[in-house]
Amino acid sequence: MPAKILVVDDDLWIQRVVLAALRDQDYALTTASDGTVALAKAMADPPDLVISDVMMPGMSGWTLVTRVRATPRLALTPFIFLTALDSAEDKLQGFRLGADDYLPKPFRPEELAARVASVLRRSQHLHGAAREQVREVTPTSARGFNGNLEDIGVASLLVLLEMERKTGLLVLHRDHPQERCRLFLTQGRVVDAFMDVGPEARHVDTVYHALQWSAGQFEFRALPVEMRDQIGSSITALLLEGARRMDESSRDDGIELPEGDML
Structure with missing residues (x-):
């Protein structure tokens, strides 16, 4: 079956660019214009990958990845941020909250396609093996x-x-x-x-x-x-509170890391 990818961005032009970049691959592509709609779609039909902007009306990408990681049936879903926020602090925030990759806008379509393929391969191998080990x-x-x-x-x-x-x-x-x-x-x-x-x-x-x-x-x-x-507290509650604390701490501390330490 083709991998199901959920593309989340309030900019319809970016949605079209992402869909065009992945069109030649064997993916089942779905879109959402904010985090609230995206989470509802993911809960109804769990995707194999989420590609999301950060700055959106309603639920932001930061909150979306936190909710995804705190939801047992979605917790292992790979997550790529595709956003205009490209500072070292923003990247650190994304990875701390559980993103698998982080690609700043503007982006090259071929680079996005390569990163999507890499994240899906890594997820299939690592998370599948981890589940078997736990069981x-x-x-x-x-x-x-x-x-x-x-x-x-x-x-x-x-x-x-x-x-x-x-x-x-x-x-x-x-x-x-x-x-x-x-x-x-x-x-x-x-x-x-x-x-x-x-x-x-x-x-x-x-x-x-x-x-x-x-x-x-x-x-x-x-x-x-x-x-x-x-x-x-349940693990879900711990993850939500932990993400809130990390978000608060990163804003207070103004953490900056060299680019080479991020990827």
Whole structure:
């Protein structure tokens, strides 16, 4: 079946340009003019990829990607931002919120087509493998799985564990800066979390801190967890609040990174 792509932009001319750029490929293309309509269409018929502008009336692209990542049936959907916002801070914001790629306007149609093909290939391979790995882990098994956060982000990883209602320990660590944390899950809910190495944080603050990581490694081990629930929120609620905090923090801090660190 052809890959289903949802194109979201309030500019009808840009919609036509994107459709023309992808017309020669075997894709099923659908459009929406704002994030609210796009989310409704995605919920009714989940796409294989979303290409979205940022600045739109109603629901912005920032909010749309946050809602997509917080919705279990859409959480692994690849997402490409196609926007006139091209500063380093804007790109960082996009990747923090869960985008798979970020292409500034104006763009070359052939570059968009190449990036779409690359994201779809990567998604099919990585997310398919991740789902199979998660399903192989039973709550009482000593087995587990591990991987890189560059391949599957913290948000998507948590949604997978929630969907499969897994019980066990999720360890996240990265080298730059040196940090390590542990998240304990029961039936797909994070019940407690601790920083072993890095800034002092406990419980829900550890979760929000880890959601900002875009690189590092993870390991999940299925094991019995008998702990008091110190978090008190579903993973969906944690992702929405974490995205809000990252958005607020990026505006307050005015973070800027060199271009070479973004892609």
